[in-house]
Amino acid sequence: MPHIQTPSTASRYEGDVPDGLIEHIRSHVEEFGLPVDASGARLTVRYADSEVALQAGRASLDVTITAGTEISLHKTRESVIYLLDHVFPQASASMAWSGVDTGRRHPPNFHFASVSGVRRVSANFMRIEMDCDAIAALSSGGMHFSLLLPPKGHAPVWPALNAMGRTTWPDGDDALHRAAYTFVDLDEAAGRFTFDLFEHDGGRTTQWARAVKPGAVVGIAGPGGGDFPQGDRLFMAGDETAIPAIRRILAASPDTRQGTVFIETGDPADRCDLPRPASIDVHWTERGTEPDLLTRIKETTLPADETFVWVAAEQSLVRAARDHFRKSGVARTSCYFSAYWTR
Ligand SMILES: Cc1cc2nc3c(=O)[nH]c(=O)nc-3n(C[C@H](O)[C@H](O)[C@H](O)COP(=O)(O)OP(=O)(O)OC[C@H]3O[C@@H](n4cnc5c(N)ncnc54)[C@H](O)[C@@H]3O)c2cc1C
Known part of the structure; x- marks a missing residue:
């Protein structure tokens, strides 16, 4: 049987580590309702489809992430980097991560999609149908995605993945407009998904949807942003x-x-x-x-x-x-x- 490798990534920081770092990190992740196991200087955090293990010493911090897919690995690494930027910035700025695919131009959760249709579904909702090659990757790991619209009149600059495993977003005149939407339907066989857009005054995405023509290409980032709740x-x-x-x-x-x-x-x-x-x-x-x-x-x-x-x-x-x-x-x-x- 072929050996299927679980996607993983790791990073080590060597330098002074502040007392109480693990407790500090634990208090932040518990705020988000994530289950944790803490034992001394070791902390394990469980996300829906990934796990993070942190081990702090006096002069080192080791972080290992395992995940079900490359996308959830990337998203979890971004969450960890974001958290460390906040609680221990001197470490996160210098931490390189193993397994970053430097040949990849865009982050794993970035995809192109092209508009195949727009129709009205109720007084203030439009349904937008998109063709996308990444439907299989979008079908689990979150119910939502971000629609990425380039500034009007500018050639799009899409997010990139840097050698440190971080997504770099275009800024200034190239900054993308980002708005989150929920998949209504994902059709893997047809390579197509739909979403419903609530029209409201002043909405950049509303203006885009009213004017867009079939064939227009946009970027999307996903899946993410919350999953199906459990419970009776x-x-x-x-x-x-x-x-x-x-x-x-x-x-x-x-x-x-x-x-x-x-x-x-x-x-x-x-x-x-x-x-x-x-x-x-x-x-x-x-x-x-x-x-x-x-x-x-x-x-x-x-x-x-x-x-x-x-x-x-x-x-x-x-x-x-x-x-x-x-x-x-x-x-x-x-x-x-x-x-x-x-x-
Ligand atoms: C996880 C997630 C899932 C979402 N799913 C959907 C979805 O499936 N369908 C959907 O329509 N929206 C959804 N939203 C909400 C949507 O992302 C926001 O409404 C977003 O601001 C729309 O972007 P925009 O470009 O239209 O407006 P923006 O450019 O962000 O805002 C322009 C102006 O519009 C105002 N505005 C924004 N939203 C509203 C609103 N709903 N009513 C009145 N004024 C508003 C802002 O205050 C601002 O003044 C979701 C949001 C999240 C976080």
């Missing part, structure tokens, strides 16, 4: 931008799952069918009418047994909901709070 019981709340994610999560839920969902839209004409288990209730609310979405969230009493709490909407609402549920004692490993947009 769900509480979900969101606005228009969360509808595609809520729809996918409900459609993929086992028949036995129970729960409650609140969705707020500005226009009732954007309400849509949400195929789901019989024991999940969906309540649509209209923005500007009372009780508003936050009041509905706060009025909900979660059953004593474990419920996964999922909230995605405008940043201030998500923060208020997160504070509310944290005070109610919801475990960090049983929730997803994500600011899908900011005012």
